[in-house]
Amino acid sequence: MLDIVKEIGKKKEELIEKISNVKDNKDIEILKSEYIKKFLGSLYKELKNIEDISLKKELGKEINEFKNFANEKIEILKDNFESKRNFNKYDVSIFKENIKIGCSHPLIKLYKKIENIFVSMGFSIVQGPEIELDKYNFEKLNMPSHHPARDMQDTFYVTHPNILLRSHTSSVQVRTMEIESPPIQVISPGTVYRVDDIDPQHTPMFYQVEGLMVGEGISFSNLKAVLIKLLKEVFGTSIKVRFRPTYYPYTEPSAAIDMSCVECGGKGCRTCGNSGWIVVLGSGMVHPNVLEGVGYDSEKYTGFAFGLGLNRLALLYYGLGEIRKIYENNISLWKQL
Ligand SMILES: [Zn+2]
Numbered sequence: 001m002l003d004i005v006k007e008i009g010k011k012k013e014e015l016i017e018k019i020s021n022v023k024d025n026k027d028i029e030i031l032k033s034e035y036i037k038k039f040l041g042s043l044y045k046e047l048k049n050i051e052d053i054s055l056k057k058e059l060g061k062e063i064n065e066f067k068n069f070a071n072e073k074i075e076i077l078k079d080n081f082e083s084k085r086n087f088n089k090y091d092v093s094i095f096k097e098n099i100k101i102g103c104s105h106p107l108i109k110l111y112k113k114i115e116n117i118f119v120s121m122g123f124s125i126v127q128g129p130e131i132e133l134d135k136y137n138f139e140k141l142n143m144p145s146h147h148p149a150r151d152m153q154d155t156f157y158v159t160h161p162n163i164l165l166r167s168h169t170s171s172v173q174v175r176t177m178e179i180e181s182p183p184i185q186v187i188s189p190g191t192v193y194r195v196d197d198i199d200p201q202h203t204p205m206f207y208q209v210e211g212l213m214v215g216e217g218i219s220f221s222n223l224k225a226v227l228i229k230l231l232k233e234v235f236g237t238s239i240k241v242r243f244r245p246t247y248y249p250y251t252e253p254s255a256a257i258d259m260s261c262v263e264c265g266g267k268g269c270r271t272c273g274n275s276g277w278i279v280v281l282g283s284g285m286v287h288p289n290v291l292e293g294v295g296y297d298s299e300k301y302t303g304f305a306f307g308l309g310l311n312r313l314a315l316l317y318y319g320l321g322e323i324r325k326i327y328e329n330n331i332s333l334w335k336q337l
Contacts, residue, residue, distance in 0.1 A: 004046060004059060008066050011039055015070060019077055028077055035070045106337045107207060107326060110234075110314050111189060114209060117233050118187045121226060123211065126186045128172035130193075134162045136171040141250040142289045149249040154195035156204075165193035169210035170250060173286075173305055176212065177294040182301045183215035189310070200322040207310035214286060214296070214303030220253070223283055223304035231259055231280065234317065240266065242277065251284025251305060262316050271316075278316060281308045 015035050022028060043063045050056045104112075115125065128136075134145075143149050145161070156165040172188035188210040196202045213222065228241050240260040248254040259280045261272035268274040283306035288298035311323050318337050320326065325333075 004043070005062055008043070008062055011035065012066065012069060015073060019073055022077060025081060028074060028081065031077075032074055036067070036074070040067055040070070100331075102331060103335050106318055106320075106334055107310055107314055109337070110317055111207070111209070111310060113234060114230065114308075114310075115187070115189070117230055118211070121185075121229070123185050123187050123213075126172055126176050126188050127190060128166075128169070128175050128188060130166055130191055131158055132164055132166040132171050134164060136174050137164055137166050137168070140174040140290065140293045141170055142287045142293075143249045147249065149247075156193050156195060166190075167194050168192050168307060169208045170305065170307060172210055173212045173250075174290070174294060177214065177291075177296065182296065182303075183213075184303070185213045185215075187211045198324065200324065201312075203311070203323055203327070206312075206323075209308050209310055211306045212286070212303065213305075214291070214301055216301060218302045218304060220285060220304070223255075223285070223306070226304075227257055227281060227283060227306060231257075234313070235259065235262055243283075246282070248282060248284055250287050250290050252287045254282070254284030257281035257283055257306075259316075263319070271321075280313060280316070281306050283307075 015031070018031060022031065040063070043066070047056060047059055047063060050059060119125075137155075138147070138150055139145070155167045158164055169188050169190050169192060172190070176184060176186055176188070190208065190210075191205055192208050193205050196204045198204070211226075213226070224243065231239060231241055239262065242258045243255040244258060246254050246256040256279055258277040260266040261269060261276050261278050263269050263271040264276065266276040268276050272278050283304065286303040286305050291298040291301060291303070311326055314320065314326060315323060
């Protein structure tokens with residue numbers, strides 16, 4: 001009897017040692033067969049041969065204890081292996097064919113290009129709200145109520161007359177100047193809204209990039225240099241750029257900027273309405289009323305501002321033809337651009 005108890009103790013120690021060396025399920029099966037089937041089987045046989053009831057009871061207790069011990073250890077081992085195997089199911093290195101990979105939207109790609117050009121010239125990026133107060137969208141941009149220029153942009157009102165969806169990113173100019181002192185050199189990208197029917201050239205929501213540079217001695221030459229650099233870096237050095245006098249209430253003088261048509265090289269085609277030129281930007285020197293309105297001394301500080309329609313620029317840049325194509329989520333087309 002004592003020998004058997006000793007043997008059980010020895011087997012326990014052996015089992016613990018072997019468990020620490022188990023490498024796979026096959027090893028677990030070997031342990032099960034060796035310790036549960038064979039060794040326990042032999043113990044039960046021994047038990048049968050014992051006639052002394054109290055001895056039989058005592059040995060039975062020892063055997064049961066070993067049985068529970070071995071079963072529990074092997075069960076834990078199996079669980080550990082199972083969870084490891086489940087984890088291994090997600091092998092990230094396995095190659096899967098035909099996975100559809102997305103890509104950046106062409107507007108974003110073009111915007112990033114434009115942003116990089118401005119950042120390289122020392123501009124920083126600012127943003128403002130899309131739901132805007134009338135005073136930032138119109139009033140402080142030299143367009144008090146009943147100013148006829150307000151009709152140039154058909155506006156969506158949230159609560160008439162004070163809260164609206166911004167009709168241009170120029171609102172961010174005022175917000176920036178209110179909290180910062182010159183020199184200022186910023187661009188502000190974002191969505192703008194105007195009441196418009198959807199047609200090949202118009203959508204009621206589109207993207208603008210606004211720019212503003214204010215400081216001492218800023219002149220129209222600075223405006224020209226910055227915007228010519230922008231257009232030539234985006235469309236190539238062979239394009240021609242011209243500045244045409246126009247009217248905006250918030251700039252004086254104001255200039256519309258035309259670029260030679262990228263489709264026909266200036267010869268005249270459908271895209272440029274046979275003129276050879278395409279309007280790409282609105283710009284001008286910031287109106288003294290706007291500067292005074294935010295507390296700047298317009299005798300000391302001057303500046304220029306400009307706005308470009310990203311959607312229109314994207315049509316020309318990618319040769320898309322229709323503005324609606326920008327919103328069609330045609331990933332296979334985007335990947336070619
Ligand atoms: Zn053309």
